Amino acid sequence: MITIINGGTQGLGEAVARKLDADGTDGLVLAGRSADRGNALADELTAAGTPSIFVGADMTDRAAPGAVVAACVERFGRVDGVVNVAAATSRATLFTDTPEHVDHQLAVNVKAPYFLIQAAARVMVEQGTGGSIVNVGSVAGYGGASKLTAYSMSKAALAVMTRNLAFALMEHRIRVNQVNPGWMDTESEHRTQIEQDGAPDDWLVAAEESRPLGRLVKPWEVANAIAFCLSPDSGLLTGNTIDIDQSVQGAGEPVVPGPGDTVHP
Numbered sequence: 001m002i003t004i005i006n007g008g009t010q011g012l013g014e015a016v017a018r019k020l021d022a023d024g025t026d027g028l029v030l031a032g033r034s035a036d037r038g039n040a041l042a043d044e045l046t047a048a049g050t051p052s053i054f055v056g057a058d059m060t061d062r063a064a065p066g067a068v069v070a071a072c073v074e075r076f077g078r079v080d081g082v083v084n085v086a087a088a089t090s091r092a093t094l095f096t097d098t099p100e101h102v103d104h105q106l107a108v109n110v111k112a113p114y115f116l117i118q119a120a121a122r123v124m125v126e127q128g129t130g131g132s133i134v135n136v137g138s139v140a141g142y143g144g145a146s147k148l149t150a151y152s153m154s155k156a157a158l159a160v161m162t163r164n165l166a167f168a169l170m171e172h173r174i175r176v177n178q179v180n181p182g183w184m185d186t187e188s189e190h191r192t193q194i195e196q197d198g199a200p201d202d203w204l205v206a207a208e209e210s211r212p213l214g215r216l217v218k219p220w221e222v223a224n225a226i227a228f229c230l231s232p233d234s235g236l237l238t239g240n241t242i243d244i245d246q247s248v249q250g251a252g253e254p255v256v257p258g259p260g261d262t263v264h265p
Contacts, residue, residue: 002076003230004029004068006059006116007086009038011186012136015219016083017041019227021050028052029072031059032086051076059086059112060104069119079123081230082133084113088154089188091147091196095265102150109154114161121165121174130173132230135162136222137180139245146263155180159241166239175238177229182245183207185216212246 003020007013008030017028028050030038038054045052055071057064072079088108092101113135124131137155138144144152159178166176183189185204193199208215222244228234229242243249 001025001080001230002027002029002072002078003081003083004031004072004079004116004120005083005085006031006068006113007084008032009034009041009054011085011188012181012184012219012222013083013085014041015223016085016226017045017052019220019223020230021045021048021052023227023231025050026080027076029068029075030054031057031064031068033058059116060107062115065112065116066119068116069123073123078127078129079120080129080131082117082120082131083226083230084116084133084135086112087136087138087151089148089151089192091192092150093146093263094149095263097150102153105150105154106157109151110157110161113158117165117176121169121172124174125172131175132234133165133169133174133176134226134229135176135178136226137162137178137241139180139182139243139247139249141180142249162241163239170238175229175234175236177234177237177239178241179222179225179229180241180243180245181222182217182243182247183211184222185218217244217246 003025005013005016008017009032017030020028028045030042032038035056042052042054053075055068057068069079088105117133135158137158140148140152141155141159162176162178169176193203225242225244
């Protein structure tokens with residue numbers, strides 16, 4: 001299986017690449033903006049036995065999705081899978097948001113996955129061998145925190161896209177599913193906590209103590225779910241969303257905002 005990972009140079013994307021490598025995949029295309037990390041990871045995976053290439057791309061650029069798919073076809077001759085991991089997670093409430101920020105969230109989290117799927121699906125249809133696509137959403141797509149309005153909107157849109165494309169591509173034997181992580185322990189989340197939320201350096205200790213199972217979601221367990229959805233082991237699974245979080249949507253007592261929890265101008 002030849003798989004393109006959008007955002008495959010670090011964090012969850014890197015975990016997915018390492019999981020697919022461990023599973024004996026045929027080849028990987030790591031798309032992203034970090035050339036140093038991307039090339040280093042591609043070289044490491046290739047040395048370990050999985051032919052891999054890094055393709056530098058800003059996926060908000062109109063030409064980038066097609067260029068990434070073209071690079072995959074040039075190197076491997078086909079495209080079998082796509083994983084859309086890359087996401088913008090910057091904070092803004094209704095009263096602090098800007099058109100530029102909302103545009104960026106939608107460009108990275110919705111438009112880039114959509115047009116990468118478009119470019120890849122065209123190749124898959126021409127190949128006639130089917131394919132598997134996995135989008136990475138978020139449980140924030142069910143509503144989300146008030147500081148994540150645009151992000152939550154974008155992840156809700158991604159979920160609708162997943163179901164719509166799963167139906168549209170079914171006749172071509174191309175499956176489309178989505179995995180929704182909850183609060184996840186990644187390098188990116190650490191930077192966000194420090195730089196945007198003003199958390200202390202040891203924020204993870206208190207964060208994990210606050211979770212029912214005593215820790216945050218880890219990239220490896222999300223990567224396992226993504227690899228399953230990609231693989232033939234998931235059978236006819238398509239148009240589905242899998243939540244990996246320490247909550248159950250719709251269950252339990254309703255959450256009532258307390259003083260200071262709501263958003264004010």
